[in-house]
Amino acid sequence: MRNSFKQLFFTGFFLFAFIFAQALPTSIRGSALEGKGMFVRLTTYTDRISFEEEILAISEIDEKGHFKLDFDLETIHEVYLKIGNQSFSFFAEAGKNIELTIEQIEIPPKSALSNQKRLRVIWTNGNALNEAIDNFNYTLSIFLEKNFIALYKYRDSKLLQDFALEIDTKLKNTSSLNADERIYFEHYIAYQLADLKLAARINSNLALGNACFKNKNVLYNQPNYMTFFHHYFNQYFLSGKRNTNYNELVALIQSGSRIHKLLDYIGQDDVLEQERLREFVLLFALKEIYYSKDFKQEQIQALIKEIADKSAFVEHKKTASAILDQLTRLEIGSQAPDLSFKSTSNSKLDDYAGRYVYLAFVSENCPACENDLKLLETWAEKYKSNIAFIEVFVDYTKEALNDFAKQNKSQILQFSFHQDFEALNRYKVRTFPSYFLIDREGKIVLNQSKKPDENLARYFDFLIQRDREKSKKKERLFQ
Numbered sequence: 001m002r003n004s005f006k007q008l009f010f011t012g013f014f015l016f017a018f019i020f021a022q023a024l025p026t027s028i029r030g031s032a033l034e035g036k037g038m039f040v041r042l043t044t045y046t047d048r049i050s051f052e053e054e055i056l057a058i059s060e061i062d063e064k065g066h067f068k069l070d071f072d073l074e075t076i077h078e079v080y081l082k083i084g085n086q087s088f089s090f091f092a093e094a095g096k097n098i099e100l101t102i103e104q105i106e107i108p109p110k111s112a113l114s115n116q117k118r119l120r121v122i123w124t125n126g127n128a129l130n131e132a133i134d135n136f137n138y139t140l141s142i143f144l145e146k147n148f149i150a151l152y153k154y155r156d157s158k159l160l161q162d163f164a165l166e167i168d169t170k171l172k173n174t175s176s177l178n179a180d181e182r183i184y185f186e187h188y189i190a191y192q193l194a195d196l197k198l199a200a201r202i203n204s205n206l207a208l209g210n211a212c213f214k215n216k217n218v219l220y221n222q223p224n225y226m227t228f229f230h231h232y233f234n235q236y237f238l239s240g241k242r243n244t245n246y247n248e249l250v251a252l253i254q255s256g257s258r259i260h261k262l263l264d265y266i267g268q269d270d271v272l273e274q275e276r277l278r279e280f281v282l283l284f285a286l287k288e289i290y291y292s293k294d295f296k297q298e299q300i301q302a303l304i305k306e307i308a309d310k311s312a313f314v315e316h317k318k319t320a321s322a323i324l325d326q327l328t329r330l331e332i333g334s335q336a337p338d339l340s341f342k343s344t345s346n347s348k349l350d351d352y353a354g355r356y357v358y359l360a361f362v363s364e365n366c367p368a369c370e371n372d373l374k375l376l377e378t379w380a381e382k383y384k385s386n387i388a389f390i391e392v393f394v395d396y397t398k399e400a401l402n403d404f405a406k407q408n409k410s411q412i413l414q415f416s417f418h419q420d421f422e423a424l425n426r427y428k429v430r431t432f433p434s435y436f437l438i439d440r441e442g443k444i445v446l447n448q449s450k451k452p453d454e455n456l457a458r459y460f461d462f463l464i465q466r467d468r469e470k471s472k473k474k475e476r477l478f479q
Contacts (some may be wrong), residue, residue, distance in 0.1 A: 017384070028057075031124075032102035033065040040102075042069045043080045047315070048226035049284055050322035053425050076129070076184045078223050081119060089120035090130050093181070099125040128176040132185050134168065137445070140192065157202045164193055173398040184222070191224040198231055208232070209271035218276055220315050224350045229284075236266075236285040238292075243268040250294050259306045279316055283307055285324050300330065320461060330428060330447045337426035341392055341415040351443075352388040352413075356463065357438040358449065360412075361429045368478035369433045373412065375452040379460070381412035386464050392417055394432065433476045440467075463475050 028042065043060040045051050056079065057069035059284075072348060073094040081088045092098065103120040123130065142162050151154040167189055191452065194212045197203050203211075209232060219225035224464055238251050244266055252265060263278055263442040266285075290300050301324065308320035328334060336357075360376065362369035376389050389412045418424060427436065435449035445463075450456045 023074045026071055026073045026092060026095055026097065028069040028092070028098045028100065030067055030069075030081075030100045030102060031065045031304060032061050032067065032083070032347070032377050034103065034105040035061040035067075036063055036065055037061065038083055038105065040067050040069070041082050041419075041421060042071060043421075044077055046322050047220065047319040048223070048230075049287060049319050050326050052322045052326060055421055055425075058419055058421070070397075072340070075221055076222055078178065081121065083119065086119045087118045088121045088413075091133065091184075092120070093129065098127060121246060128177075128178075129181040129185060132174060132177060132181075133188060136185075136189060136192075138434065139167070139170075151196070151200050154199055155202055157200075158199070160193070160196060160202060167193075186225050187219060187222050190229045191219075191222065191434070194227040195224065195231060199227065205232075206270065213271050213277055215274055216277075218280055218315075233281050233284055234282060235288060239288055243270070253295055253299055253303070256299070259310075260304060276313055276316075279307065279311060279313065280319075281325070283320055285318060287327070290327055297327075322373075330436075330444055332444055334444050334446065336436070336442050336444055337423070339392075339410045339415070339423055340420055341417050341423060352390075353442060356387040356388055356440060356445070356460075357436075358389050359427075359436040359438060360390065360395060361427070361432060361434040362392070363432040364395045366432050370431055374411055379457060383460055383464075387460060388413060390415060394429075466473070 005117050024154050029042070032038070032040065034065055038061050039058060040061060042056045043053050046054045056071040057066040059069050061067045073092055076091055076093050079092045081090070081100075081102075083102070088102075101122045101124055104124065105119070106117070123401060144151070146154070147163075151159055155176060157244045171186070171189070174182075174185075191212065194208060198205075212228065237244070237246060239246075241304070249262075249265065259279075259282070262282055263275070266272055266282060267278055269278075272281060276365060283451065286300055286304055289295055290297060304320050304324050304327075308317050311317050311320065329337065358376070360369075360372070362373065373391060376391075379387075391412045392415045394417050427434070433451075435451060436444065437446040437448075437449040438476055450459060
């Protein structure tokens with residue numbers, strides 16, 4: 001097994017072929033008889049440090065229960081098939097079409113984006129890579145169930161060696177994988193085993209780092225590599241491990257040092273000999289310390305932005321930009337994300353500039369939403385010259401959206417999200433109800449905002465009175 005994985009880590013030229021591969025049209029065809037009129041979407045992560053969700057495709061399930069998702073893909077990628085709050089993860093391959101059947105769809109409307117439940121999916125055509133990964137994961141779960149205490153309490157390294165040999169034997173007898181699939185699967189196994197060794201402390205930290213990272217390719221789209229990466233480099237600055245000193249790093253950052261100085265400093269770590277890995281670790285560590293009291297957030301933002309603007313590695317530019325957006329979006333005083341939702345009166349969020357906007361994301365059959373909206377109804381008339389109350393209705397079926405469009409009796413401005421999951425992601429909406437308060441200039445005042453029953457009217461009165469006093473001061477100044 002050991003020789004097999006040594007060979008595995010020196011297959012760099014195959015990996016570069018992945019990185020620079022051309023995007024190919026890929027599709028997923030499926031049936032979901034219980035899901036007529038619902039919408040199925042396919043997502044992935046832009047990267048595995050920010051974990052920002054990217055929507056690859058979305059499709060309505062037709063009257064016959066069929067759907068089709070078309071998207072472009074460059075390499076083997078873990079993707080997520082989602083209907084409401086249910087999801088299923090699997091591995092899609094560039095240019096390879098997949099056929100599947102979805103069973104047992106249920107969408108509790110009270111919290112349609114939270115508490116993710118697993119969809120049941122059956123492959124209706126051959127899918128060798130996903131079947132191989134599923135079999136390995138099942139075998140691994142049985143092994144851990146039987147040997148957890150011996151492995152993690154008593155650090156029985158022979159148990160893990162025997163398991164690795166067993167897996168290696170099965171891998172050699174697997175003939176259904178093509179060359180690309182085999183390499184991906186081998187890395188999937190290798191970094192899962194490395195993560196087990198790290199957790200059980202079977203190998204020294206340095207030995208494990210040298211074996212798995214030093215002068216090896218960075219596998220951005222390999223989930224087990226990135227899981228191991230997170231665990232291995234967790235609290236990298238704070239721990240002061242591997243020839244670095246936390247206080248020295250604090251002094252470097254506080255003095256306004258640029259990225260190249262920080263890269264040189266952490267280059268003292270023997271594991272980080274490769275420039276690409278070193279910068280990736282630095283980016284990961286900068287995100288970790290963003291909320292630390294020892295650093296000014298503006299300085300950390302500037303360093304991440306420098307990577308986003310000047311890095312020699314495309315993956316790092318993309319990841320740094322996503323991290324920067326994630327850290328600053330919805331901050332108090334930041335510009336509120338754009339909303340492309342449609343209202344029942346064809347108005348847009350921009351139409352309410354000059355007024356505060358109290359933005360409520362609600363879903364169908366949500367008792368908390370209903371109670372809160374009743375209270376907002378009583379305020380809509382009272383505050384209408386200063387505050388626009390906007391309700392964004394989120395549901396996943398065409399029938400519910402049509403019913404919503406017909407009922408416009410509320411004094412609250414009603415919008416429907418029309419499957420605009422990107423907008424929900426921009427506002428980081430995961431549960432219902434969710435509330436935001438936006439000022440007269442379109443900037444975030446509260447995130448998450450006070451709920452209607454949390455002295456909200458008193459807070460509205462305070463804001464309006466404060467604005468009046470400011471206006472009077474300006475008038476006196478110009479007089």
